[in-house]
Amino acid sequence: xxxxxxxIVLFVLLASILGSTGCGASDEALIKGEFDLEYxxxxxxKVLNRAGEGTGISPMILTLQVTMxxxxxxxxxxxxxxxxxxxxxxxxxxxxxxxxxxHWLLVEKARYHLKYAVYPYDxxxxxxxxxxxxxxxxxxxxxxxxxxxxxxxxxxxxxxANVPTHFNNAGLFDTTxxxxxxxxxxxxxxxxxxxxxxxxxxxxxxxxVAKGTWYEKSEELRxxxxxxxxxxxxxxxxxx
Numbered sequence: 177x178x179x180x181x182x183x184i185v186l187f188v189l190l191a192s193i194l195g196s197t198g199c200g201a202s203d204e205a206l207i208k209g210e211f212d213l214e215y216x217x218x219x220x221x222k223v224l225n226r227a228g229e230g231t232g233i234s235p236m237i238l239t240l241q242v243t244m245x246x247x248x249x250x251x252x253x254x255x256x257x258x259x260x261x262x263x264x265x266x267x268x269x270x271x272x273x274x275x276x277x278x279h280w281l282l283v284e285k286a287r288y289h290l291k292y293a294v295y296p297y298d299x300x301x302x303x304x305x306x307x308x309x310x311x312x313x314x315x316x317x318x319x320x321x322x323x324x325x326x327x328x329x330x331x332x333x334x335x336x337a338n339v340p341t342h343f344n345n346a347g348l349f350d351t352t353x354x355x356x357x358x359x360x361x362x363x364x365x366x367x368x369x370x371x372x373x374x375x376x377x378x379x380x381x382x383x384x385v386a387k388g389t390w391y392e393k394s395e396e397l398r399x400x401x402x403x404x405x406x407x408x409x410x411x412x413x414x415x416x
Contacts, residue, residue, distance in 0.1 A: 203238060206267065207221055207238070212287070216287070217287050219250065223240060225237075225238070232262055235258055237256050245313070246283055247306040247348060254276070274351045279349060307330055348378040349374075358384045359384060360384060369386075369390050370406065371383045371385055375401040
Protein backbone atom coordinates (compact mmCIF):
# COMPACT_ATOMS: atom_id res chain seq x y z
CA UNK A 177 0.00 0.00 0.00
CA UNK A 178 2.88 2.33 0.88
CA UNK A 179 4.56 1.59 -2.43
CA UNK A 180 1.26 2.28 -4.25
CA UNK A 181 0.96 5.66 -2.50
CA UNK A 182 4.52 6.56 -3.50
CA UNK A 183 3.74 5.71 -7.13
CA ILE A 184 0.68 7.96 -7.07
CA VAL A 185 2.75 10.84 -5.67
CA LEU A 186 5.41 10.31 -8.32
CA PHE A 187 2.76 10.23 -11.04
CA VAL A 188 1.24 13.50 -9.81
CA LEU A 189 4.67 15.14 -9.66
CA LEU A 190 5.48 13.95 -13.17
CA ALA A 191 2.19 15.27 -14.52
CA SER A 192 2.84 18.57 -12.81
CA ILE A 193 6.31 18.84 -14.33
CA LEU A 194 5.04 17.95 -17.79
CA GLY A 195 2.28 20.51 -17.52
CA SER A 196 4.59 23.26 -16.27
CA THR A 197 7.04 22.71 -19.12
CA GLY A 198 4.35 22.45 -21.81
CA CYS A 199 5.48 18.91 -22.66
CA GLY A 200 2.07 17.56 -21.71
CA ALA A 201 0.35 19.57 -24.45
CA SER A 202 0.01 17.21 -27.40
CA ASP A 203 -0.41 18.38 -30.98
CA GLU A 204 -3.92 16.91 -30.98
CA ALA A 205 -4.90 18.73 -27.78
CA LEU A 206 -3.57 22.07 -29.03
CA ILE A 207 -5.37 21.75 -32.36
CA LYS A 208 -8.62 20.70 -30.69
CA GLY A 209 -8.38 23.62 -28.27
CA GLU A 210 -7.74 26.15 -31.03
CA PHE A 211 -10.22 24.97 -33.67
CA ASP A 212 -13.05 23.38 -31.61
CA LEU A 213 -13.72 20.56 -34.05
CA GLU A 214 -17.22 19.90 -32.70
CA TYR A 215 -18.44 22.56 -35.16
CA UNK A 216 -18.05 22.67 -38.96
CA UNK A 217 -15.57 24.94 -40.68
CA UNK A 218 -12.33 22.94 -40.76
CA UNK A 219 -12.42 19.69 -42.71
CA UNK A 220 -8.73 18.77 -42.55
CA UNK A 221 -5.78 19.90 -40.41
CA LYS A 222 -2.27 18.60 -41.03
CA VAL A 223 0.85 19.23 -38.95
CA LEU A 224 3.67 20.10 -41.36
CA ASN A 225 6.31 20.88 -38.78
CA ARG A 226 6.79 20.99 -35.01
CA ALA A 227 9.36 23.02 -33.09
CA GLY A 228 9.90 24.17 -29.51
CA GLU A 229 9.08 22.74 -26.11
CA GLY A 230 6.05 24.80 -25.15
CA THR A 231 7.81 26.95 -22.56
CA GLY A 232 8.20 30.71 -22.39
CA ILE A 233 11.85 30.34 -23.38
CA SER A 234 11.12 27.82 -26.12
CA PRO A 235 7.51 28.26 -27.36
CA MET A 236 5.95 25.42 -29.29
CA ILE A 237 5.25 26.24 -32.93
CA LEU A 238 3.11 23.90 -35.01
CA THR A 239 3.16 24.65 -38.73
CA LEU A 240 -0.32 23.71 -39.93
CA GLN A 241 -2.03 23.21 -43.26
CA VAL A 242 -5.75 23.83 -42.73
CA THR A 243 -8.61 23.16 -45.13
CA MET A 244 -11.32 25.72 -44.39
CA UNK A 245 -14.90 25.19 -45.50
CA UNK A 246 -15.22 28.79 -46.64
CA UNK A 247 -17.24 30.49 -49.37
CA UNK A 248 -17.73 29.84 -52.23
CA UNK A 249 -15.44 26.79 -51.97
CA UNK A 250 -13.00 25.13 -49.61
CA UNK A 251 -9.60 26.80 -49.33
CA UNK A 252 -6.27 25.40 -48.12
CA UNK A 253 -4.27 27.78 -45.91
CA UNK A 254 -1.06 27.56 -43.92
CA UNK A 255 0.04 29.18 -40.70
CA UNK A 256 1.58 28.60 -37.29
CA UNK A 257 -0.06 27.66 -34.01
CA UNK A 258 2.05 29.38 -31.33
CA UNK A 259 1.86 28.08 -27.76
CA UNK A 260 3.63 28.23 -24.42
CA UNK A 261 2.59 27.05 -20.98
CA UNK A 262 2.24 29.72 -18.30
CA UNK A 263 -0.42 30.97 -15.90
CA UNK A 264 -2.53 31.36 -17.93
CA UNK A 265 -1.16 29.49 -20.95
CA UNK A 266 -0.86 31.38 -24.23
CA UNK A 267 -2.08 30.09 -27.59
CA UNK A 268 -2.48 31.96 -30.88
CA UNK A 269 -2.99 31.01 -34.54
CA UNK A 270 -0.96 33.12 -36.95
CA UNK A 271 -1.50 32.94 -40.72
CA UNK A 272 0.90 33.46 -43.61
CA UNK A 273 -1.44 35.39 -45.95
CA UNK A 274 -4.21 37.97 -45.76
CA UNK A 275 -6.46 35.63 -47.74
CA UNK A 276 -6.05 33.00 -45.03
CA UNK A 277 -6.87 35.56 -42.34
CA UNK A 278 -10.00 36.65 -44.20
CA HIS A 279 -11.33 33.12 -44.70
CA TRP A 280 -10.48 32.21 -41.10
CA LEU A 281 -12.44 35.21 -39.77
CA LEU A 282 -15.39 34.36 -42.03
CA VAL A 283 -15.45 30.76 -40.83
CA GLU A 284 -15.17 31.81 -37.19
CA LYS A 285 -18.03 34.32 -37.50
CA ALA A 286 -20.23 31.66 -39.06
CA ARG A 287 -19.36 29.22 -36.28
CA TYR A 288 -20.22 31.89 -33.71
CA HIS A 289 -23.81 31.81 -34.97
CA LEU A 290 -23.94 28.10 -34.14
CA LYS A 291 -22.23 28.31 -30.75
CA TYR A 292 -24.00 31.24 -29.13
CA ALA A 293 -27.49 32.66 -28.95
CA VAL A 294 -26.16 36.23 -28.52
CA TYR A 295 -23.53 37.53 -30.92
CA PRO A 296 -22.49 40.69 -32.80
CA TYR A 297 -24.55 40.90 -35.97
CA ASP A 298 -21.82 42.21 -38.26
CA UNK A 299 -20.69 41.18 -41.74
CA UNK A 300 -24.12 39.61 -42.38
CA UNK A 301 -23.99 38.91 -46.13
CA UNK A 302 -20.79 36.83 -46.35
CA UNK A 303 -21.66 34.97 -43.14
CA UNK A 304 -25.15 34.18 -44.46
CA UNK A 305 -23.71 32.88 -47.72
CA UNK A 306 -21.27 30.64 -45.87
CA UNK A 307 -23.98 29.27 -43.58
CA UNK A 308 -26.11 28.66 -46.69
CA UNK A 309 -23.25 26.62 -48.19
CA UNK A 310 -22.92 24.60 -44.98
CA UNK A 311 -26.65 23.85 -45.07
CA UNK A 312 -26.44 22.75 -48.71
CA UNK A 313 -23.41 20.55 -47.92
CA UNK A 314 -25.28 18.91 -45.04
CA UNK A 315 -22.91 20.22 -42.37
CA UNK A 316 -25.74 21.95 -40.45
CA UNK A 317 -29.50 22.43 -40.49
CA UNK A 318 -31.25 25.78 -40.76
CA UNK A 319 -32.66 25.20 -37.26
CA UNK A 320 -29.12 25.24 -35.86
CA UNK A 321 -29.07 29.00 -36.46
CA UNK A 322 -30.91 30.72 -33.62
CA UNK A 323 -31.14 34.25 -35.02
CA UNK A 324 -34.31 34.72 -37.12
CA UNK A 325 -32.79 37.63 -39.02
CA UNK A 326 -29.89 35.47 -40.18
CA UNK A 327 -32.27 32.68 -41.16
CA UNK A 328 -34.25 35.15 -43.29
CA UNK A 329 -31.04 36.36 -44.93
CA UNK A 330 -30.03 32.80 -45.76
CA UNK A 331 -33.49 32.02 -47.14
CA UNK A 332 -33.26 35.14 -49.34
CA UNK A 333 -29.94 33.97 -50.75
CA UNK A 334 -31.36 30.56 -51.63
CA UNK A 335 -32.40 32.23 -54.89
CA UNK A 336 -29.11 32.69 -56.82
CA ALA A 337 -30.52 35.86 -58.39
CA ASN A 338 -30.43 37.51 -54.96
CA VAL A 339 -26.71 36.90 -54.34
CA PRO A 340 -24.70 40.13 -54.82
CA THR A 341 -22.45 39.89 -57.87
CA HIS A 342 -19.27 40.57 -55.88
CA PHE A 343 -19.86 37.33 -53.95
CA ASN A 344 -20.41 35.17 -57.04
CA ASN A 345 -16.77 34.30 -57.68
CA ALA A 346 -13.87 32.76 -55.83
CA GLY A 347 -12.15 36.14 -55.47
CA LEU A 348 -13.36 36.78 -51.94
CA PHE A 349 -10.38 38.18 -49.98
CA ASP A 350 -8.26 38.25 -53.13
CA THR A 351 -5.36 40.65 -52.52
CA THR A 352 -3.59 40.43 -55.89
CA UNK A 353 -5.04 43.79 -56.94
CA UNK A 354 -5.25 45.30 -53.48
CA UNK A 355 -5.73 49.08 -53.49
CA UNK A 356 -3.15 50.98 -51.40
CA UNK A 357 -3.84 54.32 -49.72
CA UNK A 358 -0.88 56.27 -48.37
CA UNK A 359 -2.09 58.44 -45.48
CA UNK A 360 1.38 59.83 -44.80
CA UNK A 361 2.96 60.49 -48.24
CA UNK A 362 5.48 62.92 -46.74
CA UNK A 363 7.14 60.19 -44.66
CA UNK A 364 9.63 57.51 -45.75
CA UNK A 365 8.36 53.91 -45.76
CA UNK A 366 10.44 53.12 -42.66
CA UNK A 367 8.23 55.48 -40.64
CA UNK A 368 4.94 53.98 -41.80
CA UNK A 369 2.89 51.06 -40.53
CA UNK A 370 0.65 48.94 -42.81
CA UNK A 371 -2.98 48.61 -41.74
CA UNK A 372 -5.07 46.05 -43.61
CA UNK A 373 -8.79 46.74 -43.82
CA UNK A 374 -11.41 44.16 -44.75
CA UNK A 375 -14.45 45.91 -46.15
CA UNK A 376 -17.92 44.48 -45.65
CA UNK A 377 -18.00 43.33 -49.30
CA UNK A 378 -14.93 41.13 -48.79
CA UNK A 379 -12.44 43.47 -50.48
CA UNK A 380 -9.11 44.03 -48.72
CA UNK A 381 -7.43 47.45 -48.76
CA UNK A 382 -4.02 48.54 -47.49
CA UNK A 383 -3.54 51.83 -45.65
CA UNK A 384 -0.08 53.17 -44.85
CA VAL A 385 -0.15 55.30 -41.71
CA ALA A 386 2.46 57.11 -39.65
CA LYS A 387 3.66 54.80 -36.87
CA GLY A 388 2.76 57.27 -34.15
CA THR A 389 -0.84 57.54 -35.36
CA TRP A 390 -1.58 53.83 -35.77
CA TYR A 391 -4.23 53.65 -33.04
CA GLU A 392 -5.97 56.87 -34.08
CA LYS A 393 -6.11 55.94 -37.76
CA SER A 394 -7.22 52.40 -36.97
CA GLU A 395 -10.17 53.76 -35.02
CA GLU A 396 -11.17 55.84 -38.06
CA LEU A 397 -10.77 52.92 -40.46
CA ARG A 398 -12.97 50.67 -38.33
CA UNK A 399 -15.89 52.77 -39.52
CA UNK A 400 -15.29 51.29 -43.00
CA UNK A 401 -14.67 47.67 -42.10
CA UNK A 402 -12.58 45.29 -40.02
CA UNK A 403 -8.89 45.74 -39.21
CA UNK A 404 -7.11 42.48 -40.03
CA UNK A 405 -4.22 40.96 -38.10
CA UNK A 406 -0.96 41.32 -39.99
CA UNK A 407 0.18 38.05 -41.59
CA UNK A 408 3.50 36.58 -40.52
CA UNK A 409 6.25 35.84 -43.07
CA UNK A 410 6.37 32.26 -44.28
CA UNK A 411 9.73 30.62 -43.56
CA UNK A 412 11.92 29.73 -46.50
CA UNK A 413 12.11 26.06 -47.37
CA UNK A 414 14.56 24.39 -45.03
CA UNK A 415 14.26 27.06 -42.34
CA UNK A 416 11.23 25.62 -40.57
